[in-house]
Amino acid sequence: MSGSLAKSGLPAAAPVICVVGARPNYMKMAPIIRAFAAHEPPLPTLLVHTGQHYDPAMKDRLFTDLELPAPDVNLAVGSGTHAVQTAEVMKRFEPVIDERGARAVLVVGDVNSTLACALVAAKRHIPVIHVESGLRSNDRRMPEEINRILTDQLSDVLYTTERSAHDNLRREGIADERMVFVGNVMIDSLLASRSRAVPPVELLAAAGLDPSRIEGGYGVVTLHRPSNVDHAETLGPIIDALREIAHRLPLVFALHPRTRANLERFGMLDRLDAPGFLILPPQGYLEMLGLMAGAAMVLTDSGGIQEETTALGVPCLTIRENTERPITVEQGTNTLVGTDPGAIVSAAWAVLDGGGKRGRVPEHWDGRTAERIAGHLAGWLAEHETALDA
Known part of the structure; x- marks a missing residue:
């Protein structure tokens, strides 16, 4: 030394x-x-x-x-x-x-x-x-x-x-x-762990949810950013957009404690009591990896998930006005859709009707x-x- x-x-x-x-x-x-x-x-x-x-x-x-x-x-x-x-x-x-x-x-x-x-x-x-x-x-x-x-x-x-x-x-x-x-070192973890990812059917069954509900495909939702979940006037319309999407595509929603608490505080938690939602508590890494890998699309405000979906080749709709990970939009599978409910729903229909962005895996x-x-x-x-x- x-x-x-x-x-x-x-x-x-x-x-x-x-x-x-x-x-x-x-x-x-x-x-x-x-x-x-x-x-x-x-x-x-x-x-x-x-x-x-x-x-x-x-x-x-x-x-x-x-x-x-x-x-x-x-x-x-x-x-x-x-x-x-x-x-x-x-x-x-x-x-x-x-x-x-x-x-x-x-x-x-x-x-x-x-x-x-x-x-x-x-x-x-x-x-x-x-x-x-x-x-x-x-x-x-x-x-x-x-x-x-x-x-x-x-x-x-x-x-x-x-x-x-x-x-x-x-x-x-x-x-x-x-x-x-x-x-991207996060992709090192993803590639090393993918073979151990928990299959979505097993995950839902363990949670007491009916796995047959996702047989025709499903989406994954995560929301946690304060700008999205801390204000009723923002969170309410986002949930309404997700409800509309869930009529056509079942949505597995890993509900963050902050988001759940705010939905309760705003009197909105019952909006998730709809046939198209499968509500889960926060999940482990291998469970989320399995959910994302099998999804038709992911709707999120997470930075890391924008990268993981690009590596997995799964269309991602990011419910934010900006991203610190522009390569996921320029080369990957990510689309910035903002927080307007109409834009969120339209982008979801584009994925379901046209397959969404597949992109490519970035350099290194x-x-x-x-x-x-x-x-x-x-x-x-x-x-x-x-x-x-x-």
Whole structure:
């Protein structure tokens, strides 16, 4: 290990600290941890779970589904406002660095934990590695957009999923030598897990729903973004559009707790009590993968699902006005339909009548992204530490 680490008082085998905080992070981190272990020589890691996703049962299920090792450290932060949650992660993460050392801190995605841990590391002069850099919706009303922009500014190495991300980063003054196009690590998890996906018929039967209801085809729905579900005047028309679609195509709706709570608060939960809906609680990764792979279409406001449906070749209707993943629209199966109910229904009819977009799988979405990250990062760290020693 470099003299720079010894001089700073860090352990000789200081790890790369890998941070996960919420569900989307797990799919991105699992193949990275495996690739670091398989690299020759291996890259020692310390897996820190901030506890931002605070449902223990769902967290444990996702770790099992993705074959992700149990976290070395759980900060158990839990819920709170964006400010409270971000501050609490920072307060609890810094002592981990003090106690365990850090060769670098690797963060993924755009959740509050991503920014919080990047900020702590940057102020401690520890290299920040950001996986999934440069994605932009150009809508700063989204808290994730603020997290993305600030994390990229703090990062020493920025791994990108699509080449257009480099243009975004250049506009923000980030030098080309900090950017590396590696592909989409979330697709590594999808390809590695697809053979273990739970068949939809089995899933519905286990949930006490009649599997014969989807024999002629079905769609999948997920909704969770505050802009869609926190206001009755937005959520109500979206649900009405889904009800109209469900008359023609059964919709399997994995109902997010936030969405359920708001439907109850607005007195709208009974709108889902219709023959075309099959309502499920939040699902594990392998269950959602099976549902999406067999669907005629997916209607969602999730960023990750836009990517997963593109990789699966399944038409996706994104109920948002913008996307930070434009490649899924330009090359993949995704169509932005906004929140107008008429537009949502029309787009659904276009899929059912014409088959929808099939697109193509983008460059480097090949299941080997984590390998590329491990190979590049090992070399970058060696060069960085040699430069510090000089």
